[in-house]
Amino acid sequence: MRPARWLFWGCTALYAVIGLYLTVGHGFLMGDALSRISAARSVLFSRDPHLAAIGFVFTPLTAVVQLPTVLLSHWWPGLTAWGVTGVVMSAPFMAGAVVQIYKIGADRGCPPWLIWAVTALFALNPMIVFYGGNGMSEAPFLLLMCWATRRLIRWCTTDDIHDLVAVAVALGLAYLTRYDALAAGLAVTVFVFATTLLRQGWKNKRELLFPASLDAVLVALPTGVAFLAWAATSWLITGEALQQFSSTYGNANILAQSGGGSTDAGYALIFSVAETVVLGPVLPLLVPIVAVLAWRRRDLEVVAAVVVLASVIAFATLSYMRGLTFPFLRFYICALPLMAVLAFQLVPPGGALVERRHGPHGFTRRLVVGSRSVPAALAVALVVFTPVATGALMVSPTLSDQQYALESVVFPAPHDTSDKRRTERRIIASFSTERELARHIDGMRLPEGSVLMDTVYGFAVYTATDNPRTFVIPSDQDFTSIVNRPAEHGIQYVLAVPNTGRGESDAVNRRYPTLYETGADIATLQLEIPNDGQDQPTWRLYRVL
Incomplete structure (x- = not known):
């Protein structure tokens, strides 16, 4: 069996076991995960079963993929009562994200020990482990973002239409998982248009825009179709095209009713930066180093990774600054794959990529002569303490509102009667x-x-x-x-x-x-x-x- 398959099944088992330990073992369930299970159950077992019962406030992929396991709740209701169907959904998706990180390192031509080290540090990060087993939408969203990142990085070198199509499909599916994907879709479309435009040169101005526009339309089409199809279906059935914003059950009303959102843009910006640094504590060091190396190497692959993943972080920051969302750490989770990819990109690209069709502007990478161990060692040194740092900061109620109760599961203190511990126990007792x-x-x-x-x-x-x-x-x-x-x-x-x-x-x-x-x-x-x-x-x- 190939290493990627071992990695996938090993991570799937790890996340599933930890997810079952948290949900069935301790009753620690996430509200959004349970609400999607409820939607899937209403599709199959309500008094009026129909597919539209899945609802239109949130995009549908997370609930739709649970339908086969929710079907089994007819015989074993505990599958939905304890969020088991969510665990079964999120574990393989997050394992798939880990595999994509591994393959990004392999595509880069990094030393095997570096690939495994960075992949392991990503896979074992407490946020990845937690969201790999709790049934939330972060797991499928991260898989699709990592898949889009990997194929866009490849396209920068191969100019292979198959890589570009894969990017487009990944972004379209990502929109059906989380609305944040719109930001990534827009950023990638602009990037692809600009890259193709620059590759054409300026010799023939009349024909200059056609290839660039064609590539941009290709990469934007699935996301656009997903957006229009979902909005049109919602409008035809409910009379509202964008229920996330206009519905009584939508995010805008939830914010107003819960007192969420920020009214201070400056504070929101500082908070968002802090959340990003909590998840990627070495990003402030890693970004400038990689940027300088990419400029010296004329390495477009670094830009591709930043375009996909940083656009989601920027969208979360802007949304919170405008008071449109909650201050949740999970909204900045793309900082984790961004950090892993940038760690790989400290090492110069080496070796040819396996491709299906070499594009007209693709080129064959050559192995860089010289030591690759120094930047590889630097990459591991920068990333190695990240899981510990993130885990320590996840127990902060200020920075990690939805995760800090994990402290009472990982480090139980039954005789501790402090306000923080009592609140943690009440969070775990939710539902x-x-x-x-x-x-x-x-x-x-x-x-x-x-x-x-x-x-x-x-x-x-x-x-x-x-x-x-x-x-x-x-x-x-x-x-x-x-x-x-x-x-x-x-x-x-x-x-x-x-x-x-x-x-x-x-x-x-x-x-x-x-x-x-x-x-x-x-x-x-x-x-x-x-x-x-x-x-x-x-x-x-x-x-x-």
């Missing part, structure tokens, strides 16, 4: 109350379509229940009519959350603003369920009159 609530409702043996619930907070209940058809949820086509006249449609109970914060977007709260407090004259309070999780609502179960 435990929803699992108990789902078990309680399942034990009531209710008929189909008898519990009304929005999935703003209810997604964790929906992933944990053994009987998803018991619930009426927003993806059901008759949801609106049932909300308006619940008793007439056989609704026996309503699950309610406070009409504050994100609860303001809850469809039941929007129809009955006083339901949570008074029952809104349509229901009486049956049960109140205090929540063990951090920043999770106290549930109320109302019986419909």
